[in-house]
Amino acid sequence: MKDLYKKHLSKVLNTFDRLMNKYQYDEVVLYSGEIKTVHLDDNTYPFKAYFNFKYFAPILDYPNSLIIYKSGEKPKLILFRQEDYWHSQPKDIEGFWIEFFDITYYKDINKIFDNLSTNLSKTAFLGEDTKRFEKLHFKSFNDKKILDFIHFNRSYKSEYEVSSIRKANELASYAHKTAQQSFLDGNSELQSHLKYLEAIAFKENEVPYPNIVAYDENSAILHYMDYSTKKIDSKSFLLDAGASCNGYHSDITRTFVKDGHNEFKALIQAVDKCNLNIISKIKIGMNYEELQEQMHKDVSQILVDFKLMNISYDEIYEQGYSKIFSPTGVGHYLGLQVHDVGNFISDENGSVIERSKEHPYLRLRRDIEASNVFTIEPGVYIIEQLLRPHMGNKKFNWDNINALKPYGGVRIEDNIYVGENQIENLTRPYFKEIDESSNII
Incomplete structure (x- = not known):
């Protein structure tokens, strides 16, 4: 080091x-x-x-x-x-x-x-x-x-910085597994949050951002941090939590579900597949916004596959219906800050890249270059506030939407390093040894 x-x-x-x-x-x-x-x-x-x-x-x-x-x-x-x-x-x-x-x-x-x-x-x-x-x-x-x-x-990370982020991923992945077990054991959101901190011996102010520990419908609140103290018979668990090493951060999200909820488990697997597909498209020289478009293509297909809409893939994607179920950006730079700097600067002179009109919540619009570290975090959510204006619209399959609503939503987030000759997933290696039967992805 x-x-x-x-x-x-x-x-x-x-x-x-x-x-x-x-x-x-x-x-x-x-x-x-x-x-x-x-x-x-x-x-x-x-x-x-x-x-x-x-x-x-x-x-x-x-x-x-x-x-x-x-x-x-x-x-x-x-x-x-x-x-x-x-x-x-x-x-x-x-x-x-x-x-x-x-x-x-x-x-x-x-x-x-x-x-x-x-x-x-x-x-x-x-x-x-x-x-x-x-x-x-x-x-x-x-x-x-x-x-x-x-x-x-700062958007070009040194080997020391990448090594620190890699270690932060290792720490967070271990704590994710511990918090997942807490959820399966029937503990409250607050107890699972505390189990996470205990697993890596971090005080609450030492994690890089407030942990998102969301059971069931709370998963549809994108930055949910209320930590209910009540033990409930919860079904699903979305955990967005990281760790730090040498001042550098990880930012990882996983979604879990208990046995017997097969449709939602399949949705988790579909979003996981979407995450890996987006990562497979990463190439040096492409604009990061292309990955945002790939996310909406994949989500549009998920909406078809899970019969959440009664219209074709083409209409879902072209009319932007995927944004109702996936309103967020696909990711952001990562480093000394969780949402690291430089996302909208195109050169050393500070030339500004305007925010995307098509994707106003996208945090990164630069071309992908070697030594970049960023997140990839697709999601599918049942958000009542976004669906409310469309109530009664027969293009939506309300029966299937309402069936998934109690689970809140799914997000899968990995941290990615763009090397000169390969794209390295800094997150996945540390989840490989986790028992697949525990429903962690």
Whole structure:
């Protein structure tokens, strides 16, 4: 991992060297961020480090800290750790990567400015919280040109980044299996959520996004996070949950069903087949939106096969009826953020790609290139809000729709790495050993 990280940091520093040369900066300061306090309260929100700060190194729990980089020099890492018996403080950092930084600690937040250069006229500041620094004379605060340059280049993942995402997939896959067993054992949504966290020893604020733990009709709420505490005789379970490694994330969805619900089990298998078919179409140079169209072609066929509509495949696809049952985008970039940056930037200058008029919820419109990592997540849902305007329309088979409605919906989501010579599914290998009889796909 050390050698991979060394190459990764070299790539990061090269990106920053080029942007500083392009926009005439001598130095970049990245701020990790601050702990935010609840309004009129003394409780705080969980700390999340600024994502471009993590781009340099896996430092996740050091608020009020700085990375200072001058072109051609060793990056400086300035870590804040106060003397405080009220609150626990972060431990000394350690790991394979620390030798690549000049590291110092400071303990008085009022001394933070002492770590900065005396002349900031050619220094760029990057970070979520700028209020503390606004009185200083940086050349720019979060210059959009610089951010676009960085975010465009972040879409090309280093081997270290891919390795970290791969490990995050391994962790999440194991936890998925544990949560599935909890569902089969008759536990509540909340209990299955807690079993997931326990399986990988993550605190709730350490997972990359709030877990979607949805039984039955709740699966039709795309971002359902209510975690019912009641034990019910549930039939189906949609779990959208990931894990993190070195600040990089996985984003995996699986749908399960108990024995005896054969029609819905067949629907899960059909969506799984759709997922694999879309992945099989991935080619370097194609536009990602083509995969969105493939999803709607496949979903249109599913609507025919399961007799959810009384019209032909051609009419379903051409009239856009598949969007009622599959309203989401087929996926997005993945990395330091679950919905990673750069989805609508076509070059280092920040040229904008407009959102698709045909698919307004599609999050990624760039051409597929080597070193990209993104998700593929087709789904079929029975969403009452989307179906309501069509009530009474004889093109819809309401008997079959209503029969599937208690199950909510299906989503199958894998994480994909586009290599130079192959497309690697980062998710599926870790599910291979799971017993097929448990209905996990």
